Amino acid sequence: MTDQRFTELLAKQLAGDISADESIELKSLLENNSASNREYQLLQNYLQSETEDEENIDLVFERIKTRIQPPARTPLKVVKRKNFLWLKVAALVAILVGAVLLYNREVLFFSNSGHLVLVKVQTKAADTRTVTLGDGSVVKINSSSRFRYPKKFSGDNRNVYLSGEAFFDVKKDPQHPFIVHTEKMDVQVLGTAFNVKIYPNDDFAETTLIRGKVVVTLKDDKKAQFTLQPNDKFTLAEGKGQVNQTESGGVEETAWTSDELVFKNKNFDQVSRLFERHYDVKIFFKDPDLKKVEFTAHFTKENISEALDVLKFIENFNYSIKGKNVYIFR
Known part of the structure; x- marks a missing residue:
């Protein structure tokens, strides 16, 4: 399913129809899947070059077609024309966007087992939402925010995606760390309660820990990690991160959860x-x-x-x- 999701997001990027949340998700998939990252780099090189490594790019095309080709259908044929960049883009977009349409129900909404793959919650101004995740964790989403999460967690990590603000009360599971992916930072926990604020029109981002322990990692510098203890607030502004004790014990940062x-x-x-x-x-x-x-x-x-x-x-x-x-x- 990760391969199918990668194919879908790549199609949206090539078609110029990818959202900010989906860009974060694609970046995360590339960082955590070396095979997808290699395919992505080969496709980028193919699109940008005047001469191609025919053997390698053919293998990439075949792998993509294998992932998106429904059973009992005639295999798709890719026609490559050298020195015509727009034809390259058209061919890839046609194949990948076509794949998204073919898999519309299975890929965008359901896995083969019938479970929802990713659920998107988007709140308007003056609106908040509360969702309970598959592991029992509870997330309250503030106004003007976007939140994506899987209906059922699988794999080693519990990955969710946020743009805006949300308060997380995470069920403890030492074997499956809970990771909140945002545009500028990732917040990893085992079981805790914390607030994350990262609105696109703010010039800062912050994470406030209420209980437990979290580790914040910057997107632009994986070596820059900040460990928070209860009542610590991490603030990222102008590319620099710092940790300070909250003056209100988190009351100011989480007051919105009580309207x-x-x-x-x-x-x-x-x-x-x-x-x-x-x-x-x-x-x-x-x-x-x-x-x-x-x-x-x-x-x-x-x-x-x-x-x-x-x-x-x-x-x-x-x-x-x-x-x-x-x-x-x-």
């Missing part, structure tokens, strides 16, 4: 992104200097107007709301 907002000494620009996800609005600053103003607050049931009114007591500013757009000005 609350807690922040301390956050500038208005950072607070605005919290508000956008929590209240499903878009905030615009007419005065850029206001972005630098820092706030400390704790909101429970307040709506967007009530929250902004509280902040107005701290700093002199005005706001207007038109539909889902909020404008901040002096």
